[in-house]
Amino acid sequence: MRIALYGLGYVGSVTAAMLAKAGHAVTGIDINPVKVDLINKGESPVNEPYLAELIRDQVIHGRLTAIKRDENGCNSDAIFICVGTPSRNDGALDDSxxxxVVEEILANRSKSDDPLIVFNRSTCLPDTHLWANRVFKDNSDLNANYVVHPEFLREGSALSDFQSPPLLLFGTEDKTLDLESLSKEFYPNTCLPIHNVGIVEASIAKYASNAFHAAKITFANEIGSICNIVGADARSVMEILCADNVLNISQAYLRPGMPYGGSCLPKDVKALVNFATKAKTNPEMLNSLDLSNDQQVQSLCSRILAKNPTSVAFLGISFKEGTDDLRGSPLVVIARTLIDEGVNVQVYDPNIHIEKFTGVNLAFLHSMIPELQHMSLDNLPEAISGSEIVILGHRNLLPELREHGTRRSSVIIDLVGICEDDIRLLGDVEGLYW
Ligand SMILES: NC(=O)c1ccc[n+]([C@@H]2O[C@H](COP(=O)([O-])OP(=O)(O)OC[C@H]3O[C@@H](n4cnc5c(N)ncnc54)[C@H](O)[C@@H]3O)[C@@H](O)[C@H]2O)c1
Structure with a gap:
């Protein structure tokens, strides 16, 4: 393929050289004449292991060249955008x-029957991508398709990361593009499956990945600071944590859904933060967990109250399904808030047998939601009858809900992530974050 690539920085130099190595004719374009000259001399504009040798080989073989402006009118089959997207002073994205580059492509490329695919590898928020996609759609005579293609390479291991990327992610509106074949042309040495999603999802997935990496590093360092207080070896502690591939290093707890609760997570996070704070170590991230979790509960309450319901049914009230433990249950907090706002609450939770409650669970019931004794119903149809809103808090109650349906006028707020078939069957369903 003939490829034009904008931006010969850390990402662009590697991408240009690797695409040339894969057999494509690559023209790098950069407004910085020094970088252009370096490439044409067969030298690397950035310091990255093995890149200088690779660029030299590709230039010698005539597969890689560089120019300051694309005066050729983007005479290419594909364009890669790899320019910078730094922060402005206030933290906002500078996508200028x-x-x-998008304006330049429009100005340079004339009407063509040859299809062009524009892959944007620069990290941008959805607004920028949606704007660029719209620009290419509005200029349909360019015959161009816009694809968000986030980059996941790391400086220092950029060549091997490019060759074996952790993820092949594409975001596009046009689902007819054969991204599978294109991906093989660009990344011949990987057999990773591609993720072909919407523009907005691809954009946010890239930001979510980087935020997750930042969260992992900060978490490990906050645990490190706490280890220093007690003289524990932080590397050993984190090795133990990472050895658990079931709950720790796994997909567990990484599905958006109900805020956390129960008798352990809130209390243990609080204890750790309290201990560290008294020792003058301020674990800001750990400290923010409870605050963020509470905020999610509150925003769910506001969302329900904004519908001005007179009656709300809870399908599940304990902190998770399969237990009668009410302690720290976000569902209890939501029910409490609604009751205090004068909403009639009805509850169906087959695990709750209040007559059998003893000890701390009974004490929690009395302090948080003594009304539960009168609001608890022992069958689902009765609980949902007359309720404008049904809150599906426990997934194991879905079959019963499916069987009995809901009132036509009631909205189901889905906190557990039910599938499309169920949504079609149940009618008016609102997902929490989906
Ligand atoms: N550096 C990384 O490790 C990394 C990893 C993954 C993703 N990213 C993302 O990739 C993008 C590029 O990052 P980078 O570190 O390579 O940036 P960089 O600043 O090193 O390079 C950007 C290049 O674009 C050039 N440029 C600017 N305007 C131009 C224009 N109009 N025409 C042609 N060239 C132009 C600049 O002169 C510069 O050489 C960013 O969005 C970044 O967030 C970076």
């Missing part, structure tokens, strides 16, 4: 380089 991307916008400038």
């Amino acid at each position: 380089q991307v916008r400038q």
Whole structure:
């Protein structure tokens, strides 16, 4: 393929050289004449292991060249955008380089019957991508398709990361593009499956990945600070944590859904933060967990109250399904808030047998939601009858809900993530974050 690539920085130099190595004719474009000259001399504009040798080979073989402006009118089958997207002073994304490149492509490329695919590898928020996608759609005579293609390479291991990426992610509106075949042309040495999603999802997935990496590092370092207080070896502690591939290093707890609760997570996070704070170590991230979790509960309450319901049914009230433990249950907090706002609450939770409650669970019931004794119903149809809102808090109650349906006028707020078939069957379903 003939490929034009904008931006010969850390990402662009590697991408240009690796695409040339894969057999494509690559023209790098950069407004910085020094970088252009370096490439044409067969030298690397950035310091990255093995990149200088690779660039030299590709230039010698005539597969890689560089120019300052694309005066050729983007005489290419594909364009890669790899320009910078730095932060502005206030932290906002500065997407001016991307916008400038898109304008340049429009100005340079004339009407064509040959299809063009524009892959944007620069990290941008959805607004920028949606704008660029719209620009290419509005200029349909360019015959161009816009694809968000986030980059996951790391400096220092960029060549091997490019060759074996952790993820092949594409975001596009046009589902007819054969991204599978294109991906094989760009990454011949990987057999990873591709993720072909919407523009917005691809954009946010890239940001979510980087935020997750930042969260992992900060978490490990906050645990490190706590280890220093007690003289524990943080590396050993984190090795133990990582040895658990069931609950720790796994997909567990990584599905958006109900805020956390129960008798352990809130109390143990609080204890750790309290201990560290008294020892003058301020674990800001750990400290923010409870605050963020509470905020999610509150925003769910506001969302329900905004519908001005007179009656709300809870399908599940304990902190998770399969237990009668009410302690720290976000569902109890939501029910409490609604009751205090004068909403009639009805509850169906087959695990709750209040007559059998003893000890701390009974004490929690009395302090948080003594009304539960009168609101608890022992069958689902009765609980949902007359309720404008049904809150599905426990997934194991879905079959019963499916069987009995809901009133036509009631909205189901789905906290557990039910599938499309169930949504079709149940009618008016609102997902929590989906
Ligand atoms: N550096 C990384 O490790 C990394 C990893 C993954 C993703 N990313 C993302 O990739 C993008 C590029 O990052 P980078 O570190 O390579 O940036 P960089 O600043 O090193 O390089 C950007 C290049 O674009 C050039 N440029 C600016 N405007 C131009 C224009 N109008 N035409 C042609 N060239 C132009 C600049 O001169 C510069 O050489 C960013 O969005 C970044 O967030 C970076």
